[in-house]
Amino acid sequence: MNYLLRGIGVVAAVGAVSVLAFSLPSGDARGDGGGHALPKLxxxxxxxxxxxxxxxxxxxxxxxxxxxxxxxxxxxxxxxxxxxxxxxxxxxxxxxxxxxxxxxxxxxxxxxxxxxxxxxxxxxxxxxxxxxxxxxxxxxxxxxxxxxxxxxxxxxxxxxxxxxxxxxxxxxxxx
Ligand code: HEC
Ligand code: HEC
Structure with missing residues (x-):
């Protein structure tokens, strides 16, 4: 039980990290400096x-x-x-x-x-x-x-x- 819960915790943590890792570069790739600058057109x-x-x-x-x-x-x-x-x-x-x-x-x-x-x-x-x-x-x-x-x-x-x-x-x- 304990073991299983810890397992779920790890999966959730990995999931959160990968969502973060995914969303940060994609924001940058738009070249919008996190939303305050506009894409260069x-x-x-x-x-x-x-x-x-x-x-x-x-x-x-x-x-x-x-x-x-x-x-x-x-x-x-x-x-x-x-x-x-x-x-x-x-x-x-x-x-x-x-x-x-x-x-x-x-x-x-x-x-x-x-x-x-x-x-x-x-x-x-x-x-x-x-x-x-x-x-x-x-x-x-x-x-x-x-x-x-x-x-x-x-x-x-x-x-x-x-x-x-x-x-x-x-x-x-x-x-
Ligand atoms: C009288 C000076 C002035 C003029 C003219 C002006 N702004 Fe601003 N603008 C400001 C100030 C002051 C802020 C708030 C800065 C802050 O606190 O982030 C702001 C904020 C902004 C933001 C928000 C940036 C962010 O971080 O969310 C955008 C986008 C923006 N202005 C676009 C424009 C556009 C487009 C025009 C012309 C159509 C314009 N502004 C005209 C003074 C001005
Ligand atoms: C012959 C001069 C002239 C040309 C060329 C021109 N504009 Fe304008 N535009 C103006 C003037 C004058 C205003 C009003 C500015 C003000 O209120 O201080 C204006 C305002 C605007 C506004 C509204 C700004 C606001 O108050 O938010 C937009 C949007 C705009 N123009 C888009 C365009 C686009 C798109 C083109 C090209 C197809 C263009 N303009 C070409 C003179 C021009």
Missing amino acids: THKNWQQECASCHIAYAPAFLPKASWRRLMGGLDQHFGENASLDPATQADILRFLEANAADSGNSRMGGRVMQGVNLNEAPLRITETRWFVRKHDEVSRATWSRKSIGSAANCAACHRQAEQGVFDEDTVRIPK
Whole structure:
């Protein structure tokens, strides 16, 4: 009896260790630094067309439905005309959908999805519940500082936003 119980204990312990050993490297293999950085993505049209007015927002920050809505209205894009030819537009949308928050490709996406109401397909990352919760320590007066401009200006505070790095150590709110 005692012997048997000890046996079960060993099996359970080995099981726990192997689960750990399995989950740690797989997190690293995604290159997401434990979930605070985003997978490195390269896509020519996206980098060329979506990073001239602001940083190329990572696809994992919005669900597919949002990207479809956003890419369908580029002629009226937050007061700008960001129209593209149909082929380029379709190519970028395919890329965004494949890596969207609900594509299952990143831990960040999973977190974002916890606060998204899919019926709403939000057009702004900065209006998702996830974003608002993560930034609840930033006051309204801070967002409107000249050095920041708007919450959409991620790189004002996240010094490595363009590299997809958003961890605590790289945040510095400008005066
Ligand atoms: C001509 C300039 C321009 C181009 C090109 C452009 N955008 Fe934007 N985008 C804007 C402006 C202006 C805003 C609003 C920024 C603000 O509120 O401070 C914006 C906001 C956004 C937001 C919402 C940010 C938030 O508040 O969470 C997303 C998402 C976005 N753009 C995606 C894209 C994508 C994808 C492309 C490429 C297909 C693109 N943009 C190309 C000007 C542009
Ligand atoms: C006014 C400065 C500011 C701006 C602008 C800003 N953030 Fe943040 N962000 C912060 C602060 C402060 C935190 C909390 C840091 C902490 O305690 O981990 C944070 C946290 C985050 C986190 C959480 C990281 C984690 O460890 O879970 C992500 C992701 C993030 N921001 C993304 C963005 C994105 C994307 C944008 C632009 C659409 C943006 N932020 C704009 C200041 C800012």
